[in-house]
Amino acid sequence: MEQRLKITFLGTGTSQGIPIIGSTHPVCLSNDEKDKRLRVSVLLSWGEYNYVIDCGPDFRQQMLTHKISKLDGILFTHEHSDHTAGLDDIRPFFFRQGDIPIYARKRVIKSLKQRFDYIFSRKNRYPGAPAVIINLIKKGISFKLGDKEVVPIEADHNRLKVFGFRVDGFTYLTDVKSIRPKEIEKIRGTKILVVNALRKEPHHSHFNLKEALEFVETIKPQKTYFTHISHLLGFHKEVEAQLPKNVYLAYDNLEMTL
Numbered sequence: 001m002e003q004r005l006k007i008t009f010l011g012t013g014t015s016q017g018i019p020i021i022g023s024t025h026p027v028c029l030s031n032d033e034k035d036k037r038l039r040v041s042v043l044l045s046w047g048e049y050n051y052v053i054d055c056g057p058d059f060r061q062q063m064l065t066h067k068i069s070k071l072d073g074i075l076f077t078h079e080h081s082d083h084t085a086g087l088d089d090i091r092p093f094f095f096r097q098g099d100i101p102i103y104a105r106k107r108v109i110k111s112l113k114q115r116f117d118y119i120f121s122r123k124n125r126y127p128g129a130p131a132v133i134i135n136l137i138k139k140g141i142s143f144k145l146g147d148k149e150v151v152p153i154e155a156d157h158n159r160l161k162v163f164g165f166r167v168d169g170f171t172y173l174t175d176v177k178s179i180r181p182k183e184i185e186k187i188r189g190t191k192i193l194v195v196n197a198l199r200k201e202p203h204h205s206h207f208n209l210k211e212a213l214e215f216v217e218t219i220k221p222q223k224t225y226f227t228h229i230s231h232l233l234g235f236h237k238e239v240e241a242q243l244p245k246n247v248y249l250a251y252d253n254l255e256m257t258l
Helices: 059-065 087-097 106-115 209-219 236-241
Strands: 006-011 041-046 049-053 073-075 100-104 132-136 143-145 148-157 160-167 170-172 192-196 223-227 247-249 255-257
Touching (some): 006 059, 106 132, 209 223
Parallel strands (some): 049 073, 100 132
Antiparallel strands (some): 041 049, 148 160
16 A cells, blocks of 8 residues: 655755845845745655655754654755755764665765765774765666655756656655756656745746746646745745645645645
8 A cells, every 4th residue: 555645844945044144134034934944855754764855954953843763865956055065964863773875866976975075985984974875866767765666857957957856746846947848747747746936036047936837837736835935035925825726835844745
C-alpha cells in the first residue's frame, strides 16, 4: 500500500530571508508571521522516512522547530549558499545514525567538496566532523528514496542548471527562470506544484510573479504554492488575495498531505 506523502515547508524565503538584516522595508517590519521567511527548503515525510530538499543557513533552526530527530537524506537543487550552507549541521544526525546520504549532480558535489572539505575527506578526519554518502543525480534518470520514485526535473537558473524533483503527485521547483518542453512533460499530471515567484518585477534568474502564473497555466496542477519569495513581492495577505483560484503563497511551517 502506497504511503501518503507529507510536505512541510521549512522555509519559503529568498537568499537573504525576510526580514532582511537592517531593512526598513514595510514587509520586513511586518508583524504577520507569514511575512517572516527562512531560507527555502521543504521536508518530505512518509512512513518512517524524512528527506529534506536543500539545507540552507537556517537548517538547524528548521530541524529544531519541527523536532526532527531522524534524517534519511538531503536532496540538493543546486550549490548556492542559501540552499547548502547548513550542511555542517547534519552532525547531530550523523552522531546518531552514521553517514548521511546526499543526492546531487556532479557539479554540486564538487562545489560541496571545496567548501566542506572536512566532511568529504577520508584521510586524517577531524574528530567530530560529519560524513556523507554521495548519490549522484543525472538528468533523465529517476532514483529511489525508500519505497518512492523520484523524478529529477532540470531547469535553468539563468545559466546554471538546477534540479527540481517530482515525488508521486508532488513537484518541487525553485530558482527557475526557464524550463525546456521535454522537462515540462515530466511535471504534467502533478496534483501539487511548488515553484518560485520571487517578486513582481522581472529578474534575470528567477520567475517573477507573472512568469510563475504563466507557468501554472501551462502545467494546470490541482493546487500551486509559490515559494522562494522576497520582500519585494509584497505582504503575504495582500498578494495571496489577488491570486487565481487554487494558487497560494506558501509560508514557513505550512504542512499538507498528498
